[in-house]
Amino acid sequence: MADSPRSFQEIILRLQSYWAARGCAILQPYDMEVGAGTFHPATTLRALGSRPWAAAYVQPSRRPTDGRYGENPNRLQHYYQYQVLIKPSPPDMQDLYLGSLAAIGIDARLHDIRFVEDDWESPTLGAWGLGWEVWCDGMEVSQFTYFQQVGGHDCRPVAGELTYGLERLAMYVLGVAHVMDMPFNDPQSPIPLTYGDIFRQTEQEYSRWNFDVADTATLLRHFEDAEAECQRILSTPQPDKAGRAIIMAHPAYDQCIKASHLFNLLDARGVISVTERQAYIGRVRALAKLCADAFVQTEAGGGSAPVAA
Amino acid sequence: MPDLLIELFSEEIPARMQARAADDLRRLVTDGLVAAGLTYAGAAAFATPRRLALSVSGLTAESRSTKEERKGPATTAPAAAIDGFLRSTGLSRDQLETRADKKGEVYFAVIDRPGRAASEIVAEVLSATVRAFPWPKSMRWGAGSLRWVRPLHSILCLLVDEAGAVTVPLELEGIASSNRTRGHRFMAPSEFTVTNFDDYEAKLKRAHVILRPEDRADAIWQEATSQAFAQGLEVVPDAGLLAEVAGLVEWPVVLLGRIAEDFLGLPPEVLQTSMREHQKFFSVRNPRTGRIEAYVTVANIETIDHGATILAGNGKVLAARLSDARFFWENDLRLVKTLGMEGMAAGLAQVTFHNKLGSQADRVARIAALAREIAPFVGAKPDLAAEAARICKADLQSAMVGEFPELQGLMGRYYAAAAGHDDGVPEACQEHWQPLGPSDTVPTAPVSVAVALADKIDTLTGFWAIDEKPTGSKDPFALRRAALGVIRLVLGNGLTLPLRAAFVFARPGLPQDDLLAFFHDRLKVYLKDQGLRHDIIDACIAMPGNDDLTLLVKRAGALAAVLKTDDGENLLQGFKRANNILTQAEGRDGVEYSYGADPKFADHAAEHALFAALDRAEAAIRPAMAAEDFATAMAAMAALRAPIDAFFTAVQVNDDNPILRRNRLNLLSRIRATCLEVADLTRIEG
Numbered sequence: 001m002a003d004s005p006r007s008f009q010e011i012i013l014r015l016q017s018y019w020a021a022r023g024c025a026i027l028q029p030y031d032m033e034v035g036a037g038t039f040h041p042a043t044t045l046r047a048l049g050s051r052p053w054a055a056a057y058v059q060p061s062r063r064p065t066d067g068r069y070g071e072n073p074n075r076l077q078h079y080y081q082y083q084v085l086i087k088p089s090p091p092d093m094q095d096l097y098l099g100s101l102a103a104i105g106i107d108a109r110l111h112d113i114r115f116v117e118d119d120w121e122s123p124t125l126g127a128w129g130l131g132w133e134v135w136c137d138g139m140e141v142s143q144f145t146y147f148q149q150v151g152g153h154d155c156r157p158v159a160g161e162l163t164y165g166l167e168r169l170a171m172y173v174l175g176v177a178h179v180m181d182m183p184f185n186d187p188q189s190p191i192p193l194t195y196g197d198i199f200r201q202t203e204q205e206y207s208r209w210n211f212d213v214a215d216t217a218t219l220l221r222h223f224e225d226a227e228a229e230c231q232r233i234l235s236t237p238q239p240d241k242a243g244r245a246i247i248m249a250h251p252a253y254d255q256c257i258k259a260s261h262l263f264n265l266l267d268a269r270g271v272i273s274v275t276e277r278q279a280y281i282g283r284v285r286a287l288a289k290l291c292a293d294a295f296v297q298t299e300a301g302g303g304s305a306p307v308a309a
Numbered sequence: 310m311p312d313l314l315i316e317l318f319s320e321e322i323p324a325r326m327q328a329r330a331a332d333d334l335r336r337l338v339t340d341g342l343v344a345a346g347l348t349y350a351g352a353a354a355f356a357t358p359r360r361l362a363l364s365v366s367g368l369t370a371e372s373r374s375t376k377e378e379r380k381g382p383a384t385t386a387p388a389a390a391i392d393g394f395l396r397s398t399g400l401s402r403d404q405l406e407t408r409a410d411k412k413g414e415v416y417f418a419v420i421d422r423p424g425r426a427a428s429e430i431v432a433e434v435l436s437a438t439v440r441a442f443p444w445p446k447s448m449r450w451g452a453g454s455l456r457w458v459r460p461l462h463s464i465l466c467l468l469v470d471e472a473g474a475v476t477v478p479l480e481l482e483g484i485a486s487s488n489r490t491r492g493h494r495f496m497a498p499s500e501f502t503v504t505n506f507d508d509y510e511a512k513l514k515r516a517h518v519i520l521r522p523e524d525r526a527d528a529i530w531q532e533a534t535s536q537a538f539a540q541g542l543e544v545v546p547d548a549g550l551l552a553e554v555a556g557l558v559e560w561p562v563v564l565l566g567r568i569a570e571d572f573l574g575l576p577p578e579v580l581q582t583s584m585r586e587h588q589k590f591f592s593v594r595n596p597r598t599g600r601i602e603a604y605v606t607v608a609n610i611e612t613i614d615h616g617a618t619i620l621a622g623n624g625k626v627l628a629a630r631l632s633d634a635r636f637f638w639e640n641d642l643r644l645v646k647t648l649g650m651e652g653m654a655a656g657l658a659q660v661t662f663h664n665k666l667g668s669q670a671d672r673v674a675r676i677a678a679l680a681r682e683i684a685p686f687v688g689a690k691p692d693l694a695a696e697a698a699r700i701c702k703a704d705l706q707s708a709m710v711g712e713f714p715e716l717q718g719l720m721g722r723y724y725a726a727a728a729g730h731d732d733g734v735p736e737a738c739q740e741h742w743q744p745l746g747p748s749d750t751v752p753t754a755p756v757s758v759a760v761a762l763a764d765k766i767d768t769l770t771g772f773w774a775i776d777e778k779p780t781g782s783k784d785p786f787a788l789r790r791a792a793l794g795v796i797r798l799v800l801g802n803g804l805t806l807p808l809r810a811a812f813v814f815a816r817p818g819l820p821q822d823d824l825l826a827f828f829h830d831r832l833k834v835y836l837k838d839q840g841l842r843h844d845i846i847d848a849c850i851a852m853p854g855n856d857d858l859t860l861l862v863k864r865a866g867a868l869a870a871v872l873k874t875d876d877g878e879n880l881l882q883g884f885k886r887a888n889n890i891l892t893q894a895e896g897r898d899g900v901e902y903s904y905g906a907d908p909k910f911a912d913h914a915a916e917h918a919l920f921a922a923l924d925r926a927e928a929a930i931r932p933a934m935a936a937e938d939f940a941t942a943m944a945a946m947a948a949l950r951a952p953i954d955a956f957f958t959a960v961q962v963n964d965d966n967p968i969l970r971r972n973r974l975n976l977l978s979r980i981r982a983t984c985l986e987v988a989d990l991t992r993i994e995g
Contacts, residue, residue: 074629088452091460094320108495112608112619114557115358117323119446130448130459132321137622138588138606146450146460157452172622273661 004105004173007183008195011104011170012058015082018103019056022096024084027057032254033261036061037083037163041253044125044288045295046085047147047159049302053087058166062261064210064268070196070203073178074168077206078199082164089146089160097144097162101136105173112137120145124260124284126152126292129161141169151292167195210268219269223262223280230255230287234294249295256287310350313365313431313477314506316465316490317439320359322458324556326445327356328522330458333443334361341434346372347427355520357559359494362520364506370470371424381405381416391416428468432479432486435466439481455482465490469505492516493560495610517560517611526555532563533605537593540565542603545592547585554589558609564616565593566624567603572631575638576723577601582713583630588623637708641720644707645728653724654703663786665775672767673702675815680763682814686806687762689733689755697737698760700725704738718742733757744794747838751801762798762806763815765791770816773824792831799858808856825856832858836865844994845869851989860937867939868988876947883953884990887977890962894974903982906975910968915952915959916976922952923979930986939987946987953980 005011020026030040037059038044046053059081067077090096094115098108106113115132120143122128131145143163147155167179176182180196233252239245263280266272272280297303315338322330335354342349342365350367381394384407395402398418406417442457450460466477466486479486489500490509497516503509510520519525530551533544555561568580577594580601584590593603606623608616645653657669666672677698684694704710704721721738733756740757741764743749752758768791772778779788799806808828812821833846849855849865871877895901908920929945962973984990 089450089460091451091462093460109610110612110614110618111622112610113495114609115321116557117321117325130446137619137626139622139626146448148448156449156454158448158450160450172625177625 006188007174007186008166008170009185011173012080012082012166014103015100015164016056016058018100019084022099024054024056024086027055029057029059030257032257033062034059034257035063035260035264037081038122038125038127038161039257039260040083041250043083043085043159043161044127044150045249045253045291045301047087047127047150047155047161048153048292048296049300050156051087051300051302052157053085053159056082056084059083062264064206064265067203067207067210067268069207070180070200073180074171076167076179076199076203077210078202080166082162082166084162085159087155087159088157093160094144097134097142100162101141104169106136106141115144118143123281124263125150125288126285127288129155131161136172139168139172141165141172151295152289153292153296210265214265214269216266216269216271219262219266223259223266226255226258226262227283227287230259230290234290247294247298249291249298249301252287252294253291256284256291259287260284310367311370311427311468311470312505313349313363313368313427314465314467314469314503314509315363315365315435316463316509317361317457317461318359318463318465318490319361319457319461320459322356322358322361322556324358324553326458327358327361327556328552330361330442330444331356331363331522334363334438337438337442338363338434339365341438342368342427342430345425345430345434346375347430356522356556357518357520357525358557359559360490360518362509366506368427368468371426372430374424375422377420377422379418379420381418383410383412384414384416394418428475428477431466431468431477435464435477436479436481439464453482463487463490465503465509467503467505474504492518493610496560519560522552522555525558525561526551529555529561529563529607532561533565533591533593533607536563536565537603537605540603541595542593543596544605545581545594545601547591550585550589550591554607557589558607560609560611562608562611562616564606564608564620564623565603566606566620566627568601568631569628572628572635573600573602575631575634576719578716578719579634579638579709579713580631582716583634584627586713586715587630588627590623590627633712634709637712641707641709641724642727645703645724650700650703650721650725650728650730653706654700656706657702660705663771663775663777666771669702669705672771673699675767675771676701676760676763679767679811679815680759683762683766683806683811684755684759687755687758687802687804689759693732693734693756694737694759694763696730697734697741697756698763700728700730700734701738701741701760701764737761744797746790747793751797753802758798758802758804762795762811765794765798766808766811766815769795769824769827770812770819773827774816774819778827788827789831792828793835796828796832796835796858800862803859805857805859808858810856821856828858829855832861836862841865841869844992845872848988848990848992851992863937864939864988867943870940871943871947872993874947876950877943879954880947880950880984881990881993881995883950883957884980884984886957887953887980888991891974891977891981894963902971902974902978904975906972906979910972912969913960915955916973919952919956919976919980922949923976923983926983930983934986942987946984949980949983 005014016026027042034040040057040059042055042057060078061081062078064077066075068075102108114135116135118131118133120129120131127150129145129147133140134142134144145161147159147161149155171179171182174182180194180200182195184193184195184198230252233248263284295301331354335352339349339352347369349365352365355362379398382390394416398420400418406419407414408417444458447456447458449456461484464484464486465488466479467474467488468477474488476486476488488502490503491498491500492513493516501512503512513520537544581592584592584604591605592601593605594601608619612618657673660669662669662672677695680694680698681691684691701721704717704724707720707724709720710717718739722735725735725738733754736754737757737760740752740754741760743761744751752761769788772786772788777786808825809821812819812824829850833843836846837843845868846865848868849861852864854860872881891902908917911917911920926945926949930942933942933945960973964970
């Protein structure tokens with residue numbers, strides 16, 4: 001049995017090497033603001049189409065409404081998710097997952113690990129799947145989902161997705177009560193850093209901006225710009241002057257991600273009423289669907305369209 | 310007679326689906342076997358989080374052979390007709406028999422179906438069952454197209470007779486049947502073979518899996534109660550949670566933990582809700598104080614540290630949750646103690662109730678005005694009813710209800726009391742939501758009743774005003790439930806509440822008939838469930854004062870009672886006869902015979918007797934009706950039975966003498982009028 005990790009980053013590193021050893025491509029975080037690791041095109045888009053896929057990555061995730069100025073022991077507006085996507089889902093996906101828990105020091109013979117029903121649905125992505133919340137001694141440590149649909153398309157083959165809430169998982173493994181007290185690097189380092197040393201100030205700054213200062217008129221304009229640009233990119237006629245027929249699924253999807261995050265910011269500013277909320281979610285979902293429609297026509301999406309003429 | 314054992318082994322099946330799935334497996338497989346010509350002695354199905362199992366005993370070894378004869382076309386029929394017959398029977402022309410018929414030579418197909426081995430049938434039936442299994446939600450996995458509730462891993466399928474066990478061969482998307490299964494995910498993960506059901510159940514137990522859900526539930530409950538007892542405590546019974554937890558574990562291990570002293574000041578309902586909803590813990594209370602002081606969690610594994618790590622982890626999660634709850638509780642209390650419930654309710658102005666019906670604050674103001682008007686009808690002080698109504702939704706703005714929506718109302722009661730309200734106002738904050746369903750209790754405290762009625766009547770009149778009525782199965786605003794709530798509040802408390810007046814208070818100008826008809830429909834459904842016939846209710850709804858539901862039900866009860874008597878039933882027939890003759894005559898003659906019959910034209914003893922009886926009945930019915938003494942009125946009406954019967958026996962109404970005829974028709978009109986004063990008997994069936 002592996003000995004216990006001593007820091008937040010060691011848990012991440014162990015997950016990276018564990019999944020690398022199981023054949024996943026270790027990707028880097030997507031360079032845009034997203035609400036969850038699922039939004040990374042390596043999950044959303046690659047869950048579509050017939051091509052096999054195996055990837056794992058850390059994704060910084062932003063949920064503006066969860067900001068608590070760094071004061072709440074468990075809540076953050078910026079946190080990390082660890083994401084694994086394997087398509088087709090292997091028959092031993094549950095065992096692979098349990099192996100990853102062992103790798104970070106959770107001994108299944110000593111803990112109570114349970115798969116508790118949780119149907120996953122993302123209204124903004126037009127996606128759903130079935131699976132579980134994984135509980136370790138009564139605490140939810142991961143989500144485990146077999147994707148059935150993304151962007152309105154059936155997933156064939158089915159991708160298996162794992163999402164670890166890294167801070168919560170690490171706090172449990174490291175026995176820390178307040179996230180800001182969690183050692184980020186090794187506590188024996190010459191310069192030991194806690195999570196709070198790195199993120200307390202940013203949590204305060206972003207909480208203030210998210211809740212009070214972000215200019216809603218600007219956010220609204222950006223939302224509409226992103227929506228229009230996404231639609232424009234996908235309706236640009238093919239091919240170009242040089243005869244290249246390139247479907248721009250990823251650039252369009254970037255705009256969909258932007259619109260989704262802008263919606264989250266507007267929500268945190270409290271300017272979206274209950275009835276408007278559904279309409280905004282519907283608009284983002286329409287973009288996600290357009291992007292999915294485009295992606296499945298590309299080579300990576302298993303379609304026949306050539307990447308270049 | 311072989312026995313059949315089937316196990317479908319998968320990834321974790323949601324607890325709420327297991328019992329139904331076991332039952333479906335038993336039903337679909339046994340129905341399929343019987344349809345294919347097998348019989349069996351008994352069948353039982355079981356579920357654990359990772360498996361559905363079915364044991365069928367006394368199965369026939371093969372289906373009976375059958376012989377079917379089918380008549381075909383004439384031998385002279387066109388080739389196309391004969392080819393069609395060959396296709397439908399699967400025979401060739403030389404296999405057909407030719408027989409003489411009235412019209413000549415005709416083809417006959419004689420199809421011998423030999424008996425089939427049980428093994429072949431089982432494989433077919435099980436494959437079809439798995440492919441068409443009625444899971445509430447199912448999924449695909451990997452690259453396959455098979456659907457199951459979660460990925461299916463193995464199929465055990467055995468036919469067992471004296472000679473031993475034989476695996477029934479079948480394959481579903483690469484999963485081949487076998488005689489092997491696995492035990493507990495962590496405690497006994499290796500494969501093992503089984504030879505029959507008893508062996509299966511016993512080996513599972515050795516491999517730390519209790520097959521029967523009821524055995525797991527019993528084990529959990531016994532262990533939980535005995536651990537609690539050892540500490541002088543008792544487990545709060547919760548059958549729903551017990552069934553759910555029994556579906557989350559294959560090998561239940563009960564652990565009892567203490568709730569830290571810091572959290573014991575929280576209301577017990579908060580502790581219970583938080584522990585049950587978020588963590589599936591049982592609450593454990595101190596029988597002397599009634600306080601919840603501990604919890605029971607059920608793990609799925611035995612560990613070398615006897616659950617110490619598991620209990621510590623669960624305790625930590627619970628402490629984090631209860632810290633949140635205590636933070637909400639203390640903040641909410643501070644708020645209501647400084648700013649009052651009105652301060653807590655301030656935010657309701659920003660919450661939309663419905664975009665055509667304004668904010669929650671608008672709604673609360675309407676409920677308060679209406680509660681004040683309703684108060685005198687329910688014996689509440691108007692000021693208290695209005696006070697309770699003004700604060701009854703405040704807790705929707707509390708942090709606690711934000712986190713635990715199921716505590717709405719209850720938190721209102723705690724916070725109202727903390728803010729200094731009394732005289733039934735805190736209770737009204739909790740009880741005004743009731744009754745929430747057909748079996749929920751009906752509040753009886755006057756202030757609670759006033760606010761509960763005002764809340765529901767405001768909702769109903771509001772949605773009626775914007776034309777958002779329930780249609781068919783669609784009732785998104787639960788208006789049927791609201792109307793039933795009003796009905797149960799009125800009847801349960803014996804209230805005299807004129808609904809039309811309440812509708813006018815609630816929403817001046819709203820047309821009342823349609824909403825009242827909706828109430829009458831709900832009332833019919835409600836009374837039908839209590840065994841009262843719909844036509845009896847209709848007969849009473851047709852009477853004046855039908856917006857007073859208590860009066861209406863009293864009338865219907867009296868009518869139902871009198872119609873059960875011999876006199877009542879015969880009177881009804883007499884009434885109908887009188888009404889039919891009269892209606893026909895009125896239709897034919899184009900006049901209404903309501904001038905009043907005159908006894909001086911009576912020429913028969915029975916006719917005189919009927920006049921006298923009507924005089925007596927009218928004299929008795931009017932004051933009884935005025936006093937709402939329906940039983941007396943109905944009895945007086947039923948007393949007309951003998952004179953009416955005698956009258957029809959002795960007298961011909963449509964006499965040749967027009968004066969006698971007119972007088973008799975007017976006499977029938979008196980019968981009709983007298984009876985209709987009591988109830989509209991024309992609506993009674995039969």
